[in-house]
Amino acid sequence: KQEVTQIPAALSVPEGENLVLNCSFTDSAIYNLQWFRQDPGKGLTSLLLIQSSQREQTSGRLNASLDKSSGRSTLYIAASQPGDSATYLCAVKWRDSSYKLIFGSGTRLLVRP
């Protein structure tokens, strides 16, 4: 069964700290992997999309890496700020799953001032 797991479920860090969020997935035959941010009561905002042929993507203070062989992706947030507090979701599209995105359950991040 194709599954996406995110650990930890919740994370609390002091402002300014660099942090890593983890996403693991079964079956390395992925099409792409997408990281989203979700604020309470809001929709999902796409942060980064990594195609299967790529190893990493960067946007500002965010860097996402992809290691298909080990079934892992990490989202690195540099110099965290209170405004980064949100739930971060990882989602995978597998090659044999048509158009379906499989989501992890998310990591709820709190950055303390």
Next chain:
Amino acid sequence: NAGVTQTPKFRVLKTGQSMTLLCAQDMNHEYMYWYRQDPGMGLRLIHYSVGEGTTAKGEVPDGYNVSRLKKQNFLLGLESAAPSQTSVYFCASSNRRGGLPPSSYNEQFFGPGTRLTVL
């Protein structure tokens, strides 16, 4: 450029009532999707469409119907609402392979959600 919009934002229904959720996108995307998000269950795909006039079932399609009469709109219908359909519903859209830039193939963009309560 509004992206993906959803109406209504909130709705309360009684068991057995019907309603339609509207999703609209102005990015000329071919693909559109309906998800539901429930605590502890994550987001799950209800139905999707790969183009005007086409629809297909996702993971949890029972109790829902959809229509894609226009490329920019994707409607989700509940014919007879049940308390189990209490959820937050999200619409999303994406371009198809061949869209530009190539690095954005199938990147999904989400609407703000509709919070539905069925009593």
